[in-house]
Amino acid sequence: MSILEGSNLAVATKTAFIFPGQGSQKVGMLAELAEQFSSVEATFAEASEAVGFDLWQIAQTGEGLNQTEFTQPVLLTASIALWRVWLELGGVTPKYLAGHSLGEYSALVAAGSLSLADAVKLVNLRGKLMQDAVPQGQGAMAAILGLDDAKVVELCQQASAEGKGSVEAANYNAQGQVVVAGSTAHVEAVMALAKENGAKAIALPVSVPSHCSLMKPAAEKFAEALEQTNIVMPNIPVIQNVNAEAAKDVNALRQALTAQLYQSVQWTKTLQYLQDQGVGFVAECGPGNVLSNLAKRLPNIEKALPLDTKSRMEDALNTILVAEGKIA
Structure with a gap:
């Protein structure tokens, strides 16, 4: 045009x-x-x-x-x-x-x-x-549903402190809906922590951990x-x-x-x-x-x-x- x-x-x-x-x-x-x-x-x-x-x-x-x-x-x-x-x-x-x-x-x-x-x-x-x-399989993303933004950030910091690698809040999509991204093991750790806190955690079918370090x-x-x-x-x-x-x-x-x-x-x-x-x-x-x-x-x-x-x-x-x- x-x-x-x-x-x-x-x-x-x-x-x-x-x-x-x-x-x-x-x-x-x-x-x-x-x-x-x-x-x-x-x-x-x-x-x-x-x-x-x-x-x-x-x-x-x-x-x-x-x-x-x-x-x-x-x-x-x-x-x-x-x-x-x-x-x-x-x-x-x-x-x-x-x-x-x-x-x-x-x-x-x-x-x-x-x-x-x-x-x-x-x-x-x-x-x-x-x-x-990020090599295939080494990064992941997951949607965390039912927690406020600050709590998701706190869980990311907790998971990141537990070993080599990191996980961060990647998409603030709506109140109570935050997507996290990072190394696969750390994303899985946040998912487990979220469920312990009464939230839903859904792994996303992506091969690239977008919007993180x-x-x-x-x-x-x-x-x-x-x-x-x-x-x-x-x-x-x-x-x-x-x-x-x-x-x-x-x-x-x-x-x-x-x-x-x-x-x-x-x-x-x-x-x-x-x-x-x-x-x-x-x-x-x-x-x-x-x-x-x-x-x-x-x-x-x-x-x-x-x-x-x-x-x-x-x-x-x-x-x-x-x-x-x-x-x-």
Whole structure:
């Protein structure tokens, strides 16, 4: 696209778009919408040309879909395809954008900060570096449900003190839902401690322990690629994972993307920030509805709407256009 991704005249006053991260992928994603909107496959073709392999085939067949280096560009492309369909149908430009982990890159493309071609190359590299940073089987992640943030941090510190290695809070997803990441033995130790404290602990089916200090070697290499990539300030504010704030300049934006690899995703604070800014409507621009389900927990979010099927897209368009006063 020659125009900025986020350029649309009807700017929203109480709508935010949120973009999902790894784990939201599913075989056959966007197939239904692709039958009606040629821009879906055109977006995948554009991204595939940039990375040199067929992202649409991976998305539709599932072959390689759960390999991090492929998952990340496929998901980003799916999110941007949905974003383009939204604009094609006359959807309003949101007041804010935010993305969970990988989804932050999707948000930056939608905001015109990164080109789609540059973004898919970056996240393909990001996935490779993350996979290479920790040998297979030596890292893990788990969701801890039913404890407050401080207690989870305390259990991580307790487990880390008991031997070589570490485990940290990786994703603050919602009140009572924190994902931990680190060396496999230490993640398992936190799971056991959590259960002793009456919580649920669920091992996540991932091969990479994201958003913890084990990713620092990957971050150092990734920073070099970011420096060589053309990035401009977003034309829609993008709320960053590491601090739940919008970047003040491009240098701060690059630093936050680097730090995001080894620091916690502050998603609870991000959603709270959006709510505090008067956002009442949230659209999840990517496969599935994981993030919209989290957003529904907030008292002032009136509607949280996924966009990944024709009926969901139509529902979100009508609901948000009415809410924003664009149609009666």
